[in-house]
Amino acid sequence: MDYRALKDLVRHGEGSQLEFKLKSNHPEKIIREMVAFANTEGGILLIGVGDDKSVQGLKYADEDEYLLVRALEKFCFPAISYTLERISIPGEREVLMFRVPRSPSRPHYIVPDPQKPEEKKAYVRVADKSVQASKEVREILKGERDARNIRFSYGDKERMLMKHLGEHDRITVDLFASVAGISRKIASRTLVLLVLANVLEVHPNEVMDYFTSRAA
Numbered sequence: 738m739d740y741r742a743l744k745d746l747v748r749h750g751e752g753s754q755l756e757f758k759l760k761s762n763h764p765e766k767i768i769r770e771m772v773a774f775a776n777t778e779g780g781i782l783l784i785g786v787g788d789d790k791s792v793q794g795l796k797y798a799d800e801d802e803y804l805l806v807r808a809l810e811k812f813c814f815p816a817i818s819y820t821l822e823r824i825s826i827p828g829e830r831e832v833l834m835f836r837v838p839r840s841p842s843r844p845h846y847i848v849p850d851p852q853k854p855e856e857k858k859a860y861v862r863v864a865d866k867s868v869q870a871s872k873e874v875r876e877i878l879k880g881e882r883d884a885r886n887i888r889f890s891y892g893d894k895e896r897m898l899m900k901h902l903g904e905h906d907r908i909t910v911d912l913f914a915s916v917a918g919i920s921r922k923i924a925s926r927t928l929v930l931l932v933l934a935n936v937l938e939v940h941p942n943e944v945m946d947y948f949t950s951r952a953a
Contacts, residue, residue, distance in 0.1 A: 743824050743832060747783070747790050751865040754780035759787045761801040761833075764808035765849065771809070772845045773860040773867035774837040775817040776878060780862065785832035794830025798823055802833055814848050814857065844870065844878040861941050868943045873910060873929050880933040887934040894919055894927060899950075907940075907947040 738746075751757055756770045761784055774780035784801060785794040795801050802821065809817070822834045846857035859870040859878070870878070880887070889895070894917040901908055901916055908916075914924035928948050931937040937948045 738822060738824055738834065740824065740826050743783075743826070743834075744792060746781070747786055747792055750790060751788070753862050753864055754778060756780065756782045756865070756867075757786040757788055757790070758782065758784050759793060760784070761795075761804050764804045765812050765847070767805065768808050768813055769847055769860050770862075770867050771817060771819065771835060771837050772813060772847055773862040775840040775845045776843050776859060776870065777839065777862040779837055779839040782835040782837065783832055784835075785826075785830070792826055792832065794826045794828065794832050796830055798831040798833060805833070805835075811851075812847050812849065814846050815842055817845050841882065843882050844875050863941050863943075866943070868941055870941065871946050873925055873946060874939060874941050876925075876929045877932050877939055880929065887930055889927075889930045889934060893917070894923070895931075898927070898931075902950045907949050909945055909947050911945075913948075 746755070747757070749755065754774070758767055761767060770782050774782070784805070786792050817840055818838060820836045822836070824832045824834055826832060844859040846859050848854055848857045850856060859875050860867045861870045861874060897917045898908065898913055910921060910925050910928060913928060914921045917924065928937060932939050932948070935951055938951050940947050940949065
């Protein structure tokens with residue numbers, strides 16, 4: 738990609754598949770964006786571009802590239818696929834462009850401390866933000882990866898769920914548990930199965946996920 742094509746790309750602004758970072762400070766945080774892209778629909782991460790769409794570039798791109806590649810190797814599990822391109826801009830500076838495809842090995846995690854793998858966190862892309870994936874979203878990613886045939890029985894709790902969604906536009910795990918008089922664990926499992934069966938759609942959210950009818 739040349740400088741002109743880069744400016745055209747940046748002009749679109751950040752979104753579900755495009756993220757800007759001015760510097761590579763705190764690389765372990767920057768790679769969350771790449772993990773989120775891999776766990777969702779893929780995307781492009783530009784290092785050397787500000788949130789205001791200013792293309793400032795990096796003076797020492799070699800150092801920035803080294804830090805980010807090392808962070809990917811150290812904190813990301815399983816490893817994600819990506820391509821890296823360096824784009825020259827005026828002023829003897831460069832922009833690093835990471836292209837991350839949607840991964841067939843989802844979910845990918847950030848593991849802040851290799852000695853504490855239980856503290857791993859997955860991220861997904863929602864609009865122009867990368868948000869931490871809930872337990873339900875992680876289970877959905879695993880189910881989509883395994884591509885197994887999903888079967889479920891349409892019982893009382895499912896009827897109550899669809900009745901609620903016929904009267905309201907959304908439902909959460911906790912609300913479903915309350916409406917159906919079931920445990921949160923069963924409510925969670927039921928909603929995950931219905932998403933994998935293409936009956937419902939999950940909407941990850943920074944505060945609380947919600948679910949809607951697939952037809953909605």
